[in-house]
Amino acid sequence: MPSSYPTGQLAIASPWRVAVQLAKREIVRFFRQRNRVVGAVGQPVLFWLLFGTGLNQSFQMQGQSFSEYYVPGTIVLILLFTAIFSTISIIEDRNEGFLQSVLVAPIPTWSMVLGKVLGGTLIALIQAILFLALSLLLVSKISVMGIAISVVYMTLIAVGLTCLGFVLAWKLDSTQGFHAIMGVLLMPMWLLSGAFFPVPDVQTQLTMGEKILRTVMLLNPTTYAVAGLRRVFVEQSNAWMPSVALCWTVTITFGAIMFASATAIARTRTAGDLK
Amino acid sequence: MSVIVNVDSLSHRYGERQALSNLNLTVPDGQIFAILGPNGGGKTTFFRLISTLMPIQSGRIQVANLDVSSQTHLVRQRIGVVFQSPSLDKKLTVAENLRHQAALYGIRGKLLRDREAELMRSLGITDRANERTEKLSGGLRRRVELAKGLLHHPQLLILDEPSTGLDPGVRADLWSYLGKLRNEAGVTILFTTHLLEEAERADRIAIFHQGCLVANDSPENLRASVGGDSIQIECAEPQQLGESIAAQFGLQPQVIDSTVRLEAPDGHRLVSELMQQFGKRIHAIRLGKPSLEDVFISKTGHHFWE
Numbered sequence: 394m395p396s397s398y399p400t401g402q403l404a405i406a407s408p409w410r411v412a413v414q415l416a417k418r419e420i421v422r423f424f425r426q427r428n429r430v431v432g433a434v435g436q437p438v439l440f441w442l443l444f445g446t447g448l449n450q451s452f453q454m455q456g457q458s459f460s461e462y463y464v465p466g467t468i469v470l471i472l473l474f475t476a477i478f479s480t481i482s483i484i485e486d487r488n489e490g491f492l493q494s495v496l497v498a499p500i501p502t503w504s505m506v507l508g509k510v511l512g513g514t515l516i517a518l519i520q521a522i523l524f525l526a527l528s529l530l531l532v533s534k535i536s537v538m539g540i541a542i543s544v545v546y547m548t549l550i551a552v553g554l555t556c557l558g559f560v561l562a563w564k565l566d567s568t569q570g571f572h573a574i575m576g577v578l579l580m581p582m583w584l585l586s587g588a589f590f591p592v593p594d595v596q597t598q599l600t601m602g603e604k605i606l607r608t609v610m611l612l613n614p615t616t617y618a619v620a621g622l623r624r625v626f627v628e629q630s631n632a633w634m635p636s637v638a639l640c641w642t643v644t645i646t647f648g649a650i651m652f653a654s655a656t657a658i659a660r661t662r663t664a665g666d667l668k
Numbered sequence: 669m670s671v672i673v674n675v676d677s678l679s680h681r682y683g684e685r686q687a688l689s690n691l692n693l694t695v696p697d698g699q700i701f702a703i704l705g706p707n708g709g710g711k712t713t714f715f716r717l718i719s720t721l722m723p724i725q726s727g728r729i730q731v732a733n734l735d736v737s738s739q740t741h742l743v744r745q746r747i748g749v750v751f752q753s754p755s756l757d758k759k760l761t762v763a764e765n766l767r768h769q770a771a772l773y774g775i776r777g778k779l780l781r782d783r784e785a786e787l788m789r790s791l792g793i794t795d796r797a798n799e800r801t802e803k804l805s806g807g808l809r810r811r812v813e814l815a816k817g818l819l820h821h822p823q824l825l826i827l828d829e830p831s832t833g834l835d836p837g838v839r840a841d842l843w844s845y846l847g848k849l850r851n852e853a854g855v856t857i858l859f860t861t862h863l864l865e866e867a868e869r870a871d872r873i874a875i876f877h878q879g880c881l882v883a884n885d886s887p888e889n890l891r892a893s894v895g896g897d898s899i900q901i902e903c904a905e906p907q908q909l910g911e912s913i914a915a916q917f918g919l920q921p922q923v924i925d926s927t928v929r930l931e932a933p934d935g936h937r938l939v940s941e942l943m944q945q946f947g948k949r950i951h952a953i954r955l956g957k958p959s960l961e962d963v964f965i966s967k968t969g970h971h972f973w974e
Contacts, residue, residue: 403745404820406774414771418757425759494755494816497720498772499744662722 408504415495415508416515419482423516433475433516437524440467462632464528465622466588468547469615471521473583474575476551479513480558484568487665496666503656506559510652513555514548521547535626543625549644550618556651563658566665586615587623591632611635617643672697672824672856673718678727680713687713688879691727695858696872700850703860704867704960705876706972711860714876715828718858719749732823745773748822750813752829758802762793762812765801766819773820787815791845807838814845825849827859831866843869864960864972875964882967887960894958894966897935901928901942902952909949916945924971931958931966 423429486492495505522544529535535543561574583589585606592610593603610616621640635643673695680688688710695701703711716722718729720740729736731743756765763784770780788794791811801809810830817825825846831839847869849855859870867873868887875883875890883890903909903926910923913930917938922929932938935955943950956962964972 404774404776404779406772410774410776411771414768418760418768421764422757422759489758490751490753490755491757493721493751493753494749494769495772497744497747497749498769499741500772667716667722 406498406500408501408507411498411500411504412507412511415505416511419479419509419512420515422482423479423512433520434523436475437471437520437527440471441524441527462623462627463588464525465626466583466586466619467528468521468524468543468622469550469586469588469619470583471524472517472547472551472618473554473579473615475517475520476513476554477558477561477579478571479516480509480555480562481568481571482512483509483559483562484565484571484665487566487663492666496662502659503652506556506652506655506659509559510552510555510655513558514551517551517555518544518547521551539625543622546618546621546625546641546644549641549648550615550622553614553618553644553648553651556648556655559655560651560658563655563661564663566663582613582615585610585613587619587632587634588615592616592620592634594633596633614643614647617647670697671695672732673858674728674730675718676728676730678714678717678724678729680710680717680725686879688717691879691881693874693881693884695856697856698850698854699871700846700857700869701859702867702870702873703858703876704864704873704964705860705862707862708878709862709876710879711862711876712828713879715826715860719747719826719828720744721749745820746823748817748820748825750817750825750827750830752832754809754813755816756801756809756812759800761798761800762788762804763797765812766815769816770819775820783819783821787818791815806833807835807841810834810838810842814842818849821853822855824856824858827857829861830859831861831863839866864964867960873960875967877964877968877970883963890960890963891958894962895931896933896958897931897938898956898958898962899930899932899935899939899942900954900956901930901950902926903928903946903950905949909946912946913942917941922965922969924965924969929962929965931962 423433483492486495525540525543525547529540561578562571565571587610593599593607595607599607617635617640620634621637621644623634624637624640671694673693675691675693678688678691679686691710691714703714705711713722717724718731718736720736720743724737732746734742734746736743757768760768766784766787767780770776770784775783785794788797791814793808793811793815796804796808801812804812810833817827830842830846834842846857850857861867870887872884872886873890874881883893885893901909906923906926906928910921910928913919913921913928919930919932930938939953939955942953958966961972964970
């Protein structure tokens with residue numbers, strides 16, 4: 394029994410500290426689920442082996458090696474899937490009941506969202522950086538500065554994508570629903586990002602199909618993620634790419650809009666919150 | 669007596685279904701207060717509203733003179749919430765769960781260490797501090813839940829169906845702890861329950877039925893309101909027997925399913941008279957002091973269990 398129980402003193406939680414605490418929990422949970430750790434290490438290694446050693450021999454793009462072209466795209470692929478899938482933990486938190494006590498805690502909604510997003514971003518970054526480290530064996534011309542810039546840019550990409558995952562996950566009541574989203578949203582997002590093939594260039598004569606493809610690709614925020622990252626890795630490219638300024642602007646704006654959307658949706662209650 | 673919770677014309681609906689209608693209620697400070705009702709009575713809705721899990725649609729709830737809708741943040745700092753379904757992170761240890769909860773309430777440093785140690789000691793979970801909660805028994809988990817809800821020293825502790833899934837020994841421990849919490853720390857304890865025997869532990873009981881408050885008093889007063897003794901008669905034709913009894917004795921029996929229910933000041937005498945008059949039609953007759961179930965039946969005309 395409490396020897397003293399002063400109810401008058403109220404501690405005030407700093408929303409930033411709360412976010413850091415929530416992010417820390419995501420990381421601790423990640424490392425305590427062995428299968429997730431194995432997947433996280435295995436995926437980049439697998440991609441590296443596949444793209445780096447396998448396809449590199451059989452594919453040549455004008456002016457640059459396959460791996461130089463594909464490294465940025467693969468990093469975005471890793472970020473896209475890891476960041477978005479990390480938000481599955483929202484569904485788990487809700488089903489396991491943990492989310493309830495966060496929802497009735499005296500903290501602003503954005504602080505809860507930020508905690509989740511930071512956690513997801515860090516988990517995605519761990520994998521992307523691992524892949525980047527392996528890729529440095531293939532991509533020769535990249536400076537220390539270049540690596541630093543690419544990590545900053547990867548962080549911005551991951552924040553936006555984790556927020557997107559948050560928005561998608563919030564209303565779902567089962568993790569199965571996520572697989573449908575993967576098929577209809579994530580795969581096309583990646584395939585049409587310039588990671589797999591370049592954005593059709595306006596300089597050349599475009600067919601109707603290519604025009605549509607170009608429009609769709611330019612509307613896809615991950616196009617700017619891939620291009621922005623590629624611009625860090627390769628100085629010259631024959632393929633058309635949006636400018637550095639545009640890439641950074643779109644990526645930052647996308648992150649801000651998605652964060653605001655995630656905060657807005659987190660204010661709503663779902664059937665799972667009221668069981 | 670000061671009041672900690674004030675509910676004013678509270679209504680709530682889920683689509684077409686009215687879950688709470690025009691509820692008015694006050695909870696006195698420093699008491700154990702039960703919200704008793706069958707499933708679907710509206711108590712879970714009330715819990716969700718007062719715990720700030722769900723926004724209020726119409727009416728008002730005040731906790732410690734703070735409005736739950738407009739001063740949600742301040743209310744949240746003053747209430748501790750223990751959910752019926754578990755809210756622990758199974759992958760974290762007991763101590764990590766508590767520290768995590770503490771962070772949500774801005775408790776850290778020495779204050780955190782003191783409260784963590786004090787709660788773990790008083791709840792008997794100190795030796796489990798470094799165990800992951802997925803490995804704990806249901807009873808131990810409930811204690812951790814309770815510790816979570818008390819870390820920030822709330823004035824009001826709200827529990828949803830606190831005995832669910834606990835065996836009788838663990839229930840008794842839980843209630844002795846809650847009793848101490850009221851007596852020694854002056855915490856008001858508000859809990860929902862569908863168990864009549866659990867509601868008996870409260871200082872005061874509010875009975876909910878179909879979204880309405882049908883009674884609100886101490887268990888003793890509620891029983892006294894039934895009036896004397898309670899008699900239940902089981903028979904083949906309850907409707908006819910009820911009418912005969914009404915005609916012959918000038919009483920107002922209630923007929924529910926196959927039972928005829930009566931309240932009378934002098935039960936044992938009436939039982940012998942009833943047996944003389946209608947003995948052949950009666951399968952079984954039960955005389956007793958009124959229970960909370962009798963209170964429920966007399967207020968609603970329904971069995972508690974349906």
